[in-house]
Amino acid sequence: MSTRTYDPIASRRVAFLGLGVMGYPMAGHLARAGHQVTVYNRTAAKAAQWVAEYGGTHAATPQAAVAGAEIVLACVGNDDDLRQITTGAHGAFAGMAAGAIFVDHTTASAEVARQLAATARERGFQFIDAPVSGGNLGAINGALTVMCGGDASAFDTVRPVVLAFAKAVTRLGDSGAGQLAKMVNQICIAGLVQGLSEAIAFGEKAGLDMKAVLDVIGKGAAQSWQMDNRGPTMVDGKFDFGFAVDWMRKDLGLVLAEAQRNGARLPVTALVDQFYADVQALGGGRQDTSSLLRRLK
Numbered sequence: 001m002s003t004r005t006y007d008p009i010a011s012r013r014v015a016f017l018g019l020g021v022m023g024y025p026m027a028g029h030l031a032r033a034g035h036q037v038t039v040y041n042r043t044a045a046k047a048a049q050w051v052a053e054y055g056g057t058h059a060a061t062p063q064a065a066v067a068g069a070e071i072v073l074a075c076v077g078n079d080d081d082l083r084q085i086t087t088g089a090h091g092a093f094a095g096m097a098a099g100a101i102f103v104d105h106t107t108a109s110a111e112v113a114r115q116l117a118a119t120a121r122e123r124g125f126q127f128i129d130a131p132v133s134g135g136n137l138g139a140i141n142g143a144l145t146v147m148c149g150g151d152a153s154a155f156d157t158v159r160p161v162v163l164a165f166a167k168a169v170t171r172l173g174d175s176g177a178g179q180l181a182k183m184v185n186q187i188c189i190a191g192l193v194q195g196l197s198e199a200i201a202f203g204e205k206a207g208l209d210m211k212a213v214l215d216v217i218g219k220g221a222a223q224s225w226q227m228d229n230r231g232p233t234m235v236d237g238k239f240d241f242g243f244a245v246d247w248m249r250k251d252l253g254l255v256l257a258e259a260q261r262n263g264a265r266l267p268v269t270a271l272v273d274q275f276y277a278d279v280q281a282l283g284g285g286r287q288d289t290s291s292l293l294r295r296l297k
Helices: 023-032 044-054 079-087 110-122 135-141 152-162 177-205 210-217 225-235 245-262 267-281 289-296
Strands: 013-017 036-040 071-074 101-104 126-129 144-148 166-171
Touching: 013 023, 023 036, 023 044, 023 071, 023 135, 036 044, 071 079, 071 152, 079 110, 101 110, 101 152, 110 126, 110 177, 126 152, 126 177, 135 144, 144 177, 152 166, 177 210, 177 225, 177 245, 177 267, 177 289, 210 225, 225 289, 245 267, 245 289, 267 289
Parallel strands: 013 036, 013 071, 071 101, 101 126, 144 166
Antiparallel strands: none
16 A cells, blocks of 8 residues: 555545455555445455455445445446446445445446436435546555546535545546546557557567667657556566456447447557457466557567
């Protein structure tokens, strides 16, 4: 966990559902910021481990975890996981109080976000879709970027709480807007990483010292987060960290499905998605997205 400091705000009763590589440190920041945190995780031992590290309590079901919570936050794997913890058996929606707010940090479809927001309104509480960017290091360091969709007043209520693990929390529109913005984010990343992979492969074929080249061009118009943070490790052939190819393919699947619905043309994104399938076939499903370079070697 980072040594970041937290802005003083009133302590809230919160629940956090899902303690994976992102959720575990995110919930930890909430506890360290002074909030009263109850956690739930599908593997109960992970929840017990979190409580031993940060305090608070853990519950056996999402429904039990959210009892008495003013704000419920979640970060799980996909649409199906999200439905399970919200409207499934012993799901959170069965236990949430009127006026509470559910904040979903899962990268999911805009469709499920709109559906769950409508269900929440019918039951007297609010739902904010709030996917994040910044990866595991961003979660550990409390420096995530959070893209939100939903009711403006509910957003204003949760924003100070979410800032415990974020450097930027922005409302981009009504329900689903956060998920759509995350799709834009992933489109940009896919194209950038493929371009960086081709550049490194080309430069190495040309006999250049690619670390020196990246250092130079990183001071000009070609600069990007991917170049600064992944370029050197790509040159070294190191990929066993970061945002996994399997996760990116899940995200790009959401992107391409949404593009089919709205008519957007994404030829490069569709191609890079297939390149990621090649990396999976090479056994790199759990490697960082920068492993696109492997298929060019």
